[in-house]
Amino acid sequence: MTKVAAVQMVSTPVVSENIETARRLIGEAAQTGAQLVLLPEYWPSIGLNDAERIHHAEPFGSGPIQDFMAEMSRKYGIWLIGGTLSLVSQQPGKVLNSSLVYTPEGENIARYDKIHLFGFATERESYDESASICGGDDVVTFDAPFGKVGLSVCYDLRFPELYRAFGECTLIVVPAAFTYTTGKVHWEVLLRARAIENQAYVLAAAQGGRHATGRRTWGHTMLIDPWGEVKAVLPEGEGVIAGELDVDLLASIREKLPALKHRKL
Template identity: 35%
Template sequence: MKAALLQMTSGIDPAANARTIVDSVAAAQAGGAAMLFTPEMSGLIDKDRARAARHITRAEDDVVLAAVRDAAARHGLWVHIGSLAVLADDGRFANRAFVIDDTGAIRATYDKLHLFDVDLPTGESWRESAAYAPGERAVTVATPLGVLGLAICYDLRFPTLFQALSGAGATILAVPAAFTVPTGMAHWHTLLRARAIESGAFVLAAAQVGSHADGRATYGHSLAIDPWGGVLLDMGSAAGLGFADIDPARVADTRQRIPVIDHRRAIPPVEAAP
């Protein structure tokens, strides 16, 4: 089956971002895809949190989510919205992924577990936890492409999450992202290939790219990786839509050749030698 990945340069206007995604739903369906994957923060990228807050609502009132659900139903296509900023129950924001089926119904949601709080050598400083609540659960969901395990961006650096997802039956791992350029250049390809190899699973990573209206820059290079670690698709540094073939038999073959999931053991307490 075929997956479509949308590489986009989301801005500060949710309505404009919604139009980009809706147009991509139609194009993905026309291109023969069974499912479309979009990046982290598909509906809004704005580091001015006061300005962004005017657009962030509860999920049931989110204009981007409503538009994409309608498009998924009209075109009969599954869509994984990499994430949207929505209001959580405690009044903070949540960085939330949505899996929408071909009738427009929401099949699963996932809130980003690991929040990006870093100071980079370039002088960039990010404090996601200042506004966002972390998620509290790992999530898998059955899709036409296989059992999908959900992650978001910075989660990529925590392999125990992906071990849990693949151990729970995930054969595809979604890693939507808005990676910075310095961290993307250094780590993006290596980490994604490692997650695919150690899980014996496909990895689909739709990414933000380019210069955004709020002044930030993102790395791009949306990737589709097979269970052996081979790169099926690398979308480089331009916005657009890409396609990758997903053959479920590759998962079974890879896991038979190197049965890492069967060989996992609980790690005993670390003993510090004197």
């Protein structure tokens, strides 16, 4: 058995505050015996405007946020998937929203730049990530000791073709900052669908609560097994969920219902 954990946060606009919160919660996750820990999307900062996102962007490979993640993975001897942070892009006025993976030795061995950029508008709220973020192009997986892990972020969840492109994974991760409006209807349904159709564990780390900026995120950080059952969930507020990956269960499900082998398209 491999134990994994996901961290839920209610990030502020202040990077140093969020780093200290993440430090505490990663420590709590490590104390559960987790070998892999996932942070949520935008964990270093949820600011008031796009200018703050650009201001906090780091060059890939250097900066206090990346140094912190490398430090935490080494300190606790864990695989750490750093939710997302803003990285400097080649396009002026825009950043990349990127997920970085660190080994127990603190080495960055994978980077996924969020492909699908969120856009949503009602009379009360509106979001347009494309105004300040460049979308990525590459599908990214990495090999952990327990199997292949597929990297996705938040809005990607609505595009099942990305998950098919991973191939057969043991674990799919979804760091997110789902809005309260969309999350209460779509979040769990989409996560369970991705687990069922790909016959893989899904670990989703969310932002969850009322932020200092006034924004409200849905939360419900959770672990879902390959049969689509929710094994752990944290509805709202800061905290950690943990659970086990049972590769024998995964193999049994794929043997009894070989849907992945029955694909025609």
